Amino acid sequence: RADLFAGGALGRLLGRPLVGFSAAWTPWFRRVWVEGEAYSDDALDEVQRFFGRPWGAAAQSLAAEHGFTRALGVRVDASGAPHAILVLRGAWLHPDDLALARLLRGHLSAALDTARYLDAARRRLSDLSAVNDLARRALVEALRSPQGVLDAAAACAGARLQATASVFLVEGDRIHGASGAHLTVDRPVAEVPLAVAALASRRPLTVDDLSTDARTSTSARAAGVAGSALLVGLSSQAGPRGVLAVHDPAGRRFSEEDAAIVSAIAGVTEVALENAQLQAESRAHLAALRETQQRLVERERLAALGEVAAVVAHEVRNPLAVIFN
Numbered sequence: 001r002a003d004l005f006a007g008g009a010l011g012r013l014l015g016r017p018l019v020g021f022s023a024a025w026t027p028w029f030r031r032v033w034v035e036g037e038a039y040s041d042d043a044l045d046e047v048q049r050f051f052g053r054p055w056g057a058a059a060q061s062l063a064a065e066h067g068f069t070r071a072l073g074v075r076v077d078a079s080g081a082p083h084a085i086l087v088l089r090g091a092w093l094h095p096d097d098l099a100l101a102r103l104l105r106g107h108l109s110a111a112l113d114t115a116r117y118l119d120a121a122r123r124r125l126s127d128l129s130a131v132n133d134l135a136r137r138a139l140v141e142a143l144r145s146p147q148g149v150l151d152a153a154a155a156c157a158g159a160r161l162q163a164t165a166s167v168f169l170v171e172g173d174r175i176h177g178a179s180g181a182h183l184t185v186d187r188p189v190a191e192v193p194l195a196v197a198a199l200a201s202r203r204p205l206t207v208d209d210l211s212t213d214a215r216t217s218t219s220a221r222a223a224g225v226a227g228s229a230l231l232v233g234l235s236s237q238a239g240p241r242g243v244l245a246v247h248d249p250a251g252r253r254f255s256e257e258d259a260a261i262v263s264a265i266a267g268v269t270e271v272a273l274e275n276a277q278l279q280a281e282s283r284a285h286l287a288a289l290r291e292t293q294q295r296l297v298e299r300e301r302l303a304a305l306g307e308v309a310a311v312v313a314h315e316v317r318n319p320l321a322v323i324f325n
Contacts, residue, residue, distance in 0.1 A: 086104060135268045142272050
């Protein structure tokens with residue numbers, strides 16, 4: 001996570017930054033992780049083991065050149081769980097210096113916890129703002145058509161979780177893609193066990209590995225679908241309406257916070273779809289009412305014309321009868 005190894009010389013040796021570099025677990029690193037702290041007076045050997053081939057020997061020479069012959073490490077916990085390892089290297093280090101490392105560990109743990117709490121607070125505020133924006137947009141889209149609501153929900157879920165989001169609607173015994181990346185999906189609900197499980201569950205459904213989960217449909221498995229998924233059922237007063245699904249091809253584990261934000265988006269979507277349906281029904285009823293009113297007006301007009309015609313005919317018949325007589 002940080003490269004202060006010989007002023008960045010190691011990064012120049014590797015031809016890339018040390019940040020994000022994946023290396024091997026050495027016995028000393030395992031000891032630090034398990035026991036919480038450890039000292040080594042043969043850090044050069046650990047350097048070679050850590051980097052392995054083809055950089056191990058060169059990294060060991062660089063460490064020897066800068067006097068990194070000894071090392072001490074302490075495990076840093078965050079939120080009560082192991083999180084990182086703090087490593088100090090130098091020729092002057094002594095086992096007694098572990099006290100300094102413990103002090104640094106305490107401050108670092110507190111700082112990490114504070115940073116995590118602040119980050120979580122900012123994330124929650126951002127999520128609430130996104131849901132609020134979705135509610136406002138859905139209110140406007142509901143006046144136009146349900147499709148606008150579905151597109152807004154899929155876009156919001158995908159942006160918040162940085163993944164692929166789709167909305168599937170259930171009509172009768174079939175389920176089809178209504179918005180997002182899976183618009184071509186159209187098959188019987190029974191052939192999509194994940195959708196069935198999401199519709200039956202009152203809680204968000206998470207799948208850590210689609211390629212091995214038994215509920216993944218046969219067609220999806222045959223198409224090589226992999227990664228993780230998070231699904232939330234959409235309901236209405238008439239029953240199940242559909243599913244809001246988020247798919248991450250990289251296979252990250254969706255957290256409870258992820259499930260909470262997708263559930264909030266699903267809730268806003270349900271209300272917006274109900275509003276859109278009510279708006280559509282209201283427009284249909286208003287159109288029918290106008291048509292009925294127009295018919296009544298036409299009927300009254302014809303009735304009035306008929307009455308006038310009858311009066312005129314009566315007034316004409318009387319003098320005609322006299323003339324005929």
